[in-house]
Amino acid sequence: MIEYLVPANIDDRILTRAARLLERGGLVGLPSDTSWAVVCSLASREGIKKLRKLSGERDERHFTLLCSDISQFGELCGMDNTRFRLIKRLSPGPYVFILNTLLGTEKALNLRRGEIGVRIPDHAVPLELIKALGSPLYSVTAKKSMRRDGGEEDRWEAPPDGEEEDRPGLPPIAEEELFEGGWELEDIEGLDLILDTGDERPRIFSTILDLTGDEVLPLRLGSGSWPA
DSSP states (O other): OEEEOOGGGOOHHHHHHHHHHHHTTOOEEEEOSSSEEEEEETTOHHHHHHHHHHHOOOSGGGOEEEOSSTHHHHHHBOOOHHHHHHHHHHOSSSEEEEEEBOHHHHHHHTOSSSEEEEEOOSOHHHHHHHHHHTSOEEEEEOBGGGBTTSOSTTOOOOOOTTOOOOOSSOOOOOGGGBOSSGGGGGGBTTOOEEEEOSSOOOSOOOEEEEOSSSSOEEEEOOSSOSOO
16 A cells, blocks of 8 residues: 655654554555665564565665664664764765674674664655654665566575675666656565655665775665765
8 A cells, every 4th residue: 555645744644554564563665865665663573574585685785774863873783983973974865884783683683694784864754754663674675576576586585504695795786676656666565555755766776885894895886976
């Protein structure tokens, strides 16, 4: 089902309904400052399980925690002053920052790596939904391979212990894989709600910066310029 809203004046009733769906383990499609995303609640193990299965992604660096404020990062990840200043300068915006996780985050997400991507999107819909929910959103870019006719061969399965992927970077997402209009997401199986502003989104993806080492390592260059 699609709920239409105005970013400058979002109906609180729609946000409340979406938040309740997420709390019960539901999945919601929504716009961001890049392309469309599918999200679940960080606090819902059922939602996280559904999102991983739907995405088909094996590399956890494809998943991102969407936050409404940089202070939420400190509750989830380790961050020194140097990293804080860089993130603050580039946020909100189309940048994902890979940070080392705190133990509680690692356990909550059952991560195979002790790191996670975080970002603050420059778009009212995800920001207001995070506030209504009271916790970050676990997200992945919405792709056409998620549709009912997308096949099952690439669905997500955790690899056996000791067989983690260790690629230095992430490939760009093909433009034809991304959606423009919210109505296109209706063919994604398992999606409980779509929040749509009625505007088409650009088919672009975020820039991913790995901050887990001594130097900034770009894992994927997208709409956010780097060096910035």
